[in-house]
Amino acid sequence: MLAISLECRQMAFDYPNLRSRGAAVPILGEIDAVFPGRRITLVSGRSGVGKSTLLHLLAGLLRPTQGEIRADGQPVSRWLTAHRDRWRRQVGILFQQDHLIGHLTVLENVILPLIPRNGDLRQWRTQGMEMLARLKLDELAGQPAAFLSGGQRQRVAAARALVGAPDYIVADEPVAHQDCENARGLGGLLRQAADRGAVVVVAAHDRHVDEWLAVDGHLHLEHGTLHPAS
Amino acid sequence: MTSNGLARILWAARELRAHPGSTLAVMAALVLLTALLAGGLLLSQALTATTARLLDQGPDLVVRRVSPVGWQPVQVQDAALALAVPGITAARLRIWGTVKTPDQTVTVVAADDAAMRRMALPQTLHPPAPGETIAGQGVILSETDGRLALQGATALMTRVAQRFPSNSDLATYDVVMLHPRDARTLLGLAPVQASDLALSVFHPEEAAALMPDLIRAFPWPVHITTRLDTRKAYAAAFGRRGGLGSLLYLPAALALVLLAAAVIRQQMGDRARMGLLKALGWTGRDILALQMAKALLVSLPAVAAGLVTAYGLVYGPTQSWVGRLLLGWQTTPPRLQLDAGYAAPIFLEVGGMLLVPFLAAVLAASLGLASSDPQDLLNRGG
Amino acid sequence: MAADRQPAQPSDRLRSAGWLVGAAVAMVMVCLITVALDGIRGVLSRPEADAALYRTIGLNELALVPAGQLARRTEVIPGFTDGRYLPTLPRGNPGVVPLMDADRLAAFRKADP
Numbered sequence: 001m002l003a004i005s006l007e008c009r010q011m012a013f014d015y016p017n018l019r020s021r022g023a024a025v026p027i028l029g030e031i032d033a034v035f036p037g038r039r040i041t042l043v044s045g046r047s048g049v050g051k052s053t054l055l056h057l058l059a060g061l062l063r064p065t066q067g068e069i070r071a072d073g074q075p076v077s078r079w080l081t082a083h084r085d086r087w088r089r090q091v092g093i094l095f096q097q098d099h100l101i102g103h104l105t106v107l108e109n110v111i112l113p114l115i116p117r118n119g120d121l122r123q124w125r126t127q128g129m130e131m132l133a134r135l136k137l138d139e140l141a142g143q144p145a146a147f148l149s150g151g152q153r154q155r156v157a158a159a160r161a162l163v164g165a166p167d168y169i170v171a172d173e174p175v176a177h178q179d180c181e182n183a184r185g186l187g188g189l190l191r192q193a194a195d196r197g198a199v200v201v202v203a204a205h206d207r208h209v210d211e212w213l214a215v216d217g218h219l220h221l222e223h224g225t226l227h228p229a230s
Numbered sequence: 231m232t233s234n235g236l237a238r239i240l241w242a243a244r245e246l247r248a249h250p251g252s253t254l255a256v257m258a259a260l261v262l263l264t265a266l267l268a269g270g271l272l273l274s275q276a277l278t279a280t281t282a283r284l285l286d287q288g289p290d291l292v293v294r295r296v297s298p299v300g301w302q303p304v305q306v307q308d309a310a311l312a313l314a315v316p317g318i319t320a321a322r323l324r325i326w327g328t329v330k331t332p333d334q335t336v337t338v339v340a341a342d343d344a345a346m347r348r349m350a351l352p353q354t355l356h357p358p359a360p361g362e363t364i365a366g367q368g369v370i371l372s373e374t375d376g377r378l379a380l381q382g383a384t385a386l387m388t389r390v391a392q393r394f395p396s397n398s399d400l401a402t403y404d405v406v407m408l409h410p411r412d413a414r415t416l417l418g419l420a421p422v423q424a425s426d427l428a429l430s431v432f433h434p435e436e437a438a439a440l441m442p443d444l445i446r447a448f449p450w451p452v453h454i455t456t457r458l459d460t461r462k463a464y465a466a467a468f469g470r471r472g473g474l475g476s477l478l479y480l481p482a483a484l485a486l487v488l489l490a491a492a493v494i495r496q497q498m499g500d501r502a503r504m505g506l507l508k509a510l511g512w513t514g515r516d517i518l519a520l521q522m523a524k525a526l527l528v529s530l531p532a533v534a535a536g537l538v539t540a541y542g543l544v545y546g547p548t549q550s551w552v553g554r555l556l557l558g559w560q561t562t563p564p565r566l567q568l569d570a571g572y573a574a575p576i577f578l579e580v581g582g583m584l585l586v587p588f589l590a591a592v593l594a595a596s597l598g599l600a601s602s603d604p605q606d607l608l609n610r611g612g
Numbered sequence: 613m614a615a616d617r618q619p620a621q622p623s624d625r626l627r628s629a630g631w632l633v634g635a636a637v638a639m640v641m642v643c644l645i646t647v648a649l650d651g652i653r654g655v656l657s658r659p660e661a662d663a664a665l666y667r668t669i670g671l672n673e674l675a676l677v678p679a680g681q682l683a684r685r686t687e688v689i690p691g692f693t694d695g696r697y698l699p700t701l702p703r704g705n706p707g708v709v710p711l712m713d714a715d716r717l718a719a720f721r722k723a724d725p
Contacts, residue, residue: 061509061605081601085513088604099506099608103248107623112507115241116516120233121626129623141623164511243629243636281674287663288672322670328680332717335680337673345668366675379720381713387720394665401666403675428670460672467683531636534643541646557677564675567662571654573647 003037004072004167006058006199008226011067011077013050013057027053029224030067036217037167040190040200042209044229045221051203052096054221055170058201059093060084071168089117092166092193096173098157102146106137109145110159117164131159135185151177158186162193169193169200175212183212242523252496257532259489260584263482264536265543268580272544273552274468275576276568281464283569284400285457289322289428290437292455293444301453303423308448315443317432323424325410327417329382333370334561338380338406340413355392360409362391368403368564378406383418396565403564486584490591493525504599505607514600521596522589529588537577544568 013028027050035041035058045051056062057069060076069077076087092113100109110131111124119127132138135155140148145156154177161169169190175183191214194200202213209215218229246253293312295302309321325340341357341364358364363378365371371378371390380386394402414421429444431437437456445452504517512520542548545568553563599607666674677683 056605059509061608062603081603082514085508085511085515088508089511089513091511093509095509099509101503101506104244105624108244108625111624113510115238116512118234119237121237121240124237125624160510237626239633240626240629243632244624244626247625247629247632277676281676284663284666284674285672287667289670292672324670326671328685332714335678337671337675337679337684339669339671342668342670345670368675379717381716385716385720387723398662398665400674400676401662401669401671404679405669405671405675407669428672455672457672464674464676464683467677527633527636531639534639537643538639538646541650545650558681558683559678561678566676569654570650570657573650577643577647 003197004199005037005070006035006168006201007070007073008033008058008064009068009070011057011064011069012224013053013062013064013066016065027224028057028064031224031226033219033226035199035201037197037199038194039216040194040202040213041217041219042213042215042229043201043203043219043221043226044205044209045203047205049221050224051205051221052172054226055093055172055201055203059091059168059170060088061093089113089164090167092161092164092169094158094161094169094171094174096176098153100145100148100153100156100160102144104145105142106145106148106156107132107141109156110163112160113164127163128159131163132156134189135159136182151179151182154178155182155186158189162189165193165196165198167198169198171200171202173204174202175204178212180211187213238519239523239527242520243527245520246524246527252492253528256489256493256528257535259485260529260532260588261536261539263485263489264533264580264584265539266482267583268537268540268576269543271576271580272540272572273556273568275572276544276570277468277566278465279572280400280567280569281468282461285461285464288457288460290431290434290457291429291440291444292324293427293429293448294453294455295426295448296451296453301426302450303419303425304427306422306424309427311447312427312429312444315440315447317436317440317443318429319432320430322428322430324426324428325413325417325419325424327382327425329380329406329416331370331378331380332372334368334404336366336369336380336404336406338382338408338413338416340410341407342410355394358391358407358409358412360411361388362409363388363412364392364394364407365390366394366402366405367396367399368561369406370561380406380416382416384415386412386416388412397567399564400567486587490588493588494591494595501599501602501607505602505604505609508602508604508607518593518596518600521592521599525589525592529585533581533584537573537580540580541573545570 008031011028011031015027031054043051043054053062057064057077060069063077068075071087071090074087076084079087101112104112107125107128110128114124114127129138129141132141135158137152137155137159140152145153148156154174158171158174161171171190174186174190178186190200190202194216202209202215219226220229293304295304304323306323309323312318312321322342322345327338328335329338330336343357346355346357355364365378369378369390373379376390378388378390380388388406388408394405394407408416411421413419414423417425419425431440434457438458441454441456444454507517507520508514543551549566550563552566553559557563673684675684
């Protein structure tokens with residue numbers, strides 16, 4: 001079976017309001033890159049260089065202002081909102097800020113992506129608890145998310161991104177608040193996802209990435225363009 | 231319903247449970263609004279129908295003799311004049327009037343032996359003997375021994391021998407039935423006189439057409455009231471009272487607008503969360519379904535509760551508020567045995583009147599959220 | 613597996629949300645039952661007791677408002693007035709009839725031991 005992939009074709013992006021204020025350089029220039037399945041691709045770069053924007057574009061949260069993004073050969077960035085919404089069910093996104101809903105319990109936060117899909121309550125609970133157990137969070141499953149520490153919140157967000165076994169995983173600074181052991185645990189989950197065929201894109205400027213994650217490819221983002229890292 | 235559909239509804243309920251204050255506030259407002267609107271409509275409908283049904287049992291035409299100084303009694307032999315008019319099938323001489331007791335004003339009416347024998351009355355009711363009365367449930371006896379003092383053209387002390395049954399309150403609540411001789415004495419009528427003439431006609435719907443013949447039949451001026459006139463008078467009286475009630479509709483409509491605005495504002499405040507849900511794979515349709523499920527979970531039971539409350543207020547044991555607030559009773563009001571069977575159309579009307587704009591407001595606000603890009607929502611929602 | 617280790621109480625609040633849904637459905641059911649019962653009452657039990665008595669008494673007024681009040685006074689209902697002899701007719705003041713004087717009641721009591 002051919003592996004799926006995410007592909008940027010001459011993709012550029014800038015915020016319209018920034019352009020109107022006279023910003024000369026787009027956030028992302030013409031990017032041509034392929035993020036293949038079964039591989040973990042690291043995107044590195046300085047803070048503010050546009051890594052998060054690139055990941056949001058790959059996850060279908062934003063549309064490129066030029067060029068296109070193809071998922072498994074399909075120009076998803078050009079699709080109508082309704083079709084893109086449906087495609088996004090195949091994407092697991094781990095935000096830089098965790099974006100947890102504080103008044104929901106940890107388990108409820110984790111099962112959020114499962115609700116619009118087929119399945120019932122029992123199935124959601126089972127999947128959610130399994131994922132939490134793998135991230136050593138099952139003891140906290142009934143706690144409101146608002147009461148968690150920063151590291152715990154980040155792992156809950158990771159569980160939420162991975163619980164639906166997505167085909168495309170984009171993770172923005174996924175271990176910023178983790179100790180080594182938890183970071184390795186999360187890295188292991190990302191590796192498992194890649195091994196089952198998923199496209200995994202991780203943005204990090206952590207110089208010690210290889211301590212917790214075995215990456216297969218490394219791209220460096222600078223001046224709005226992606227280059228293979230040396 | 232599929233297990234997934236049920237689970238989604240559970241999730242909508244879970245979201246509502248996370249904001250119990252605002253959920254309960256919206257529900258309480260809807261309950262009040264519904265009870266107010268449905269109660270008013272149901273009461274008006276039931277009163278109008280019950281009144282019409284009872285008035286249909288009464289005379290088709292009432293003829294009173296009038297003079298420059300007011301109303302004049304008719305003579306017993308005047309009934310024959312009415313019966314001579316083609317189309318008149320029965321003429322009943324009525325002896326009745328309004329008199330005072332120490333505590334209230336009551337309507338006195340003379341027992342009509344023939345009518346009481348003819349009609350299917352409860353076995354326990356017998357025509358009153360001289361000095362005795364049959365009193366309605368609302369006639370207050372200030373005397374401890376069951377005597378009732380009446381003051382009309384003359385004064386009369388009577389003994390309440392029987393009471394009209396409470397299920398006939400609408401007809402008899404403050405009515406006192408006397409022996410005809412006592413009634414004439416009390417009302418200042420001679421033995422050959424009566425208060426007026428109640429007529430039955432062959433075709434009730436053509437009663438008004440007989441009026442020219444009737445006025446020619448009597449050698450003195452008359453005032454004729456048809457059943458339709460009486461019905462109109464009651465409808466007008468309800469209308470005057472209902473007019474005050476209908477003023478409540480304006481603030482009710484305003485409250486509904488404010489309610490919808492509050493719901494929309496709350497939904498707009500949910501932008502960031504909706505953006506997150508979209509980022510996590512919820513489609514615009516999923517979000518629309520969630521918002522509508524939440525709106526239905528709030529509005530349907532609230533409107534249902536308001537409708538049931540309205541029904542209880544009109545037909546339930548707390549119904550006495552109607553008499554006290556709307557019908558002018560200072561003492562215990564009569565138990566209104568209102569006709570049933572009008573709830574379905576009124577519930578549909580009020581339910582639609584409140585649910586449609588409420589759900590439309592939620593739908594309109596949700597459509598905007600559902601069609602936005604997730605990043606926009608996340609950014610704008612803060 | 614984690615599934616086997618699920619606690620007796622689920623770690624979400626969906627069960628209590630279920631109560632909310634149950635209460636909402638129950639309320640709607642109560643409303644539907646009320647409508648059904650009202651319909652049955654409307655079809656089956658027309659109150660005839662008051663109608664029979666009303667027919668017997670022969671009045672064309674109802675005890676909805678207290679006796680003596682304008683809405684109860686059928687003699688002031690604008691009906692058809694024969695004006696051949698009297699183009700204008702005086703009408704009584706349609707206000708509430710005052711209650712019996714206390715001294716008159718005392719006189720009654722004396723007269724009727």
